Amino acid sequence: MIRCEGIGWDAGEKTVLDGITLEIARGESFGLIGPSGGGKSSLLRILDLLVLPSRGRLWIGESEVTGGSRDAFGLRRRMAMVFQRPAAFRMDVFGNVAYGLALRGVPMHERRRRVAEALDLVGLGGFEDRRASTLSGGELQRISIARCLVTDPEVLFLDEPTANLDPLSTSVIEDVIAGLRRDQGITVVMATHNLEQGQRLCDRLAVISGGRLVQTGTPLEIFYRPTSFDVAQFVGAENLVDGVVERMDRGVAFVRVEGGELAVAVHAPIAGQVTVAIRPEEIVLQRGDACRQGTPNHLHGSVVAINSDGPLVRVILDCGFPLVALIRRLRYLELDIVPGTVVCAEFDPNGAHLIPRA
Amino acid sequence: MSQIVEGVVQAVDLIVSLDPEVVEITIRSLYISLSSTLISVLIALPVAGLIAFREFPGKRGLMYVIQTLYSLPTVLIGLLLFLLISKSGPLGELELLFTTTGMIVGQSLLILPILIGLTVAALVAIDPIIRDTLASLGATEGQQLFALLREARFAILAAIALAFGRAISEVGIAIMIGGNIRGYTRILTTAISLNTSMGNTSLSIALGIILLAIALVVNAGVNLLQGGGRA
Numbered sequence: 001m002i003r004c005e006g007i008g009w010d011a012g013e014k015t016v017l018d019g020i021t022l023e024i025a026r027g028e029s030f031g032l033i034g035p036s037g038g039g040k041s042s043l044l045r046i047l048d049l050l051v052l053p054s055r056g057r058l059w060i061g062e063s064e065v066t067g068g069s070r071d072a073f074g075l076r077r078r079m080a081m082v083f084q085r086p087a088a089f090r091m092d093v094f095g096n097v098a099y100g101l102a103l104r105g106v107p108m109h110e111r112r113r114r115v116a117e118a119l120d121l122v123g124l125g126g127f128e129d130r131r132a133s134t135l136s137g138g139e140l141q142r143i144s145i146a147r148c149l150v151t152d153p154e155v156l157f158l159d160e161p162t163a164n165l166d167p168l169s170t171s172v173i174e175d176v177i178a179g180l181r182r183d184q185g186i187t188v189v190m191a192t193h194n195l196e197q198g199q200r201l202c203d204r205l206a207v208i209s210g211g212r213l214v215q216t217g218t219p220l221e222i223f224y225r226p227t228s229f230d231v232a233q234f235v236g237a238e239n240l241v242d243g244v245v246e247r248m249d250r251g252v253a254f255v256r257v258e259g260g261e262l263a264v265a266v267h268a269p270i271a272g273q274v275t276v277a278i279r280p281e282e283i284v285l286q287r288g289d290a291c292r293q294g295t296p297n298h299l300h301g302s303v304v305a306i307n308s309d310g311p312l313v314r315v316i317l318d319c320g321f322p323l324v325a326l327i328r329r330l331r332y333l334e335l336d337i338v339p340g341t342v343v344c345a346e347f348d349p350n351g352a353h354l355i356p357r358a
Numbered sequence: 359m360s361q362i363v364e365g366v367v368q369a370v371d372l373i374v375s376l377d378p379e380v381v382e383i384t385i386r387s388l389y390i391s392l393s394s395t396l397i398s399v400l401i402a403l404p405v406a407g408l409i410a411f412r413e414f415p416g417k418r419g420l421m422y423v424i425q426t427l428y429s430l431p432t433v434l435i436g437l438l439l440f441l442l443i444s445k446s447g448p449l450g451e452l453e454l455l456f457t458t459t460g461m462i463v464g465q466s467l468l469i470l471p472i473l474i475g476l477t478v479a480a481l482v483a484i485d486p487i488i489r490d491t492l493a494s495l496g497a498t499e500g501q502q503l504f505a506l507l508r509e510a511r512f513a514i515l516a517a518i519a520l521a522f523g524r525a526i527s528e529v530g531i532a533i534m535i536g537g538n539i540r541g542y543t544r545i546l547t548t549a550i551s552l553n554t555s556m557g558n559t560s561l562s563i564a565l566g567i568i569l570l571a572i573a574l575v576v577n578a579g580v581n582l583l584q585g586g587g588r589a
Contacts, residue, residue: 048494077496087487090509099505100495144491151495 001026001187002047007056009042016042017211024189029181031202032191039211040191044157048081080148081157086140088132096132096143100151118146123172138169145176158190177201207231225353229275232355237277238324245271252349259320263296265349273357282351283325285335291344299345303337317345361559369564384568387545390458391526394465398473399518406477407503427471432530439464440534456537464531469521480513481506512584519580523573
């Protein structure tokens, strides 16, 4: 449905995006994740043809976008975009939602029906006569989504659609997006800095950081097999330990790190300098006396700090390198640890991942 | 003081009795100023749209010039226009001198900068997301401009009221281009000026009251529109 090759965009002197190459299939739900200011919004604006890229080639459906505004205008009518900050026209809700239909010359009775449907979908049935200025931010954002959906777009772009919204609106919006993917076959492209949201709603994710596309893959791949230090850090693999591969044995790489040896499952042979990425929730803590010193993935360390993280507890250890473990509160109470306690940190070889280091 | 009181009494009488000359002058004033306002609005809105949403070299300078022209003296426009359209001037063939059409042209020139400048200000004050939303929903450039003007309608209405007020209250252009010809180009302001110099203050006061009443009606109308369109 959407394909771009080497897309780049400069704002004045500053390169905002560079070398973006990706392909989004029809009906796919595609997420752009990455830190704020990384270029996600700019990429969405280019894909929705609101701005022309400075470099590269872009195809929407079968047509290549060449830059003629007349051409772009026809393509733009097949797509719609929800912006991070909802902006309503100074009209009633009906006028807002029906705007795209009015542009397309849809007859009035048809407009009434489709607007009512779209409002029902976003949980705001019967809001037609309300003035947009009387709505909350969450309601406005739902109106924005309804305003896009009435036009029956083939592609829906969403730029951080739930940032700063109330929980009810967030869950309604997430349900609507999930429903689009399930029932209507609309291609959805959304930018979010909320990893869990990206994981819940998207078939595939692309990590955009510093204006570049650093990794594309399923949520599982992105979360558990980050290919770069930046991605690993961004997706919450807080433990990034540098080491050297010493040997390979039946799909497991043994990595020498300061303070011990780590065994990590790999899919392809690897050698040399690597970074071991371990998600904190993959780490299991035992009392220090349970530690079988010298066994791979058994790390002896002392507790440096303990932070509460909702139902979980974040324990920071010193194992020769800092190691963060995220454990259940009950397990924490069982372990009876305080700063200074010596514990044993373990993890499964499948719970870690190697990133080659240049 | 008694002169003023006497004048007001006579003025009320002239107005209530619908004195033919007063009525005629009032209608001419309204015709000229409404025409110039309408013409200027039709020119100013698209021009303001271009200035607000197109990037071009010298844009900032152009805005400075437009804002400076807010305080263009009416007599200066009168003079320049006179030189252009007088018999020997480059546009003399149009025979606009001492005509209401000439006065409409002059008043339009007077209020165009105000309308353009204030409309540009109103348009650039609109949240840029609104414009992106319009484009994203498939609006053509013309449809976008129309929708944005509608978004800025309150500020633009205020600008139009201001421009109309400036047009109907000016004297310089009306005297120099119109010539204050009785029954032909005489309007409220020039009639006030003439009658005052002839010692006919009650008529002047009557015309002044009418002028203010028009301003009152225009502003009330704008307030009504703005209040009715609360959004």
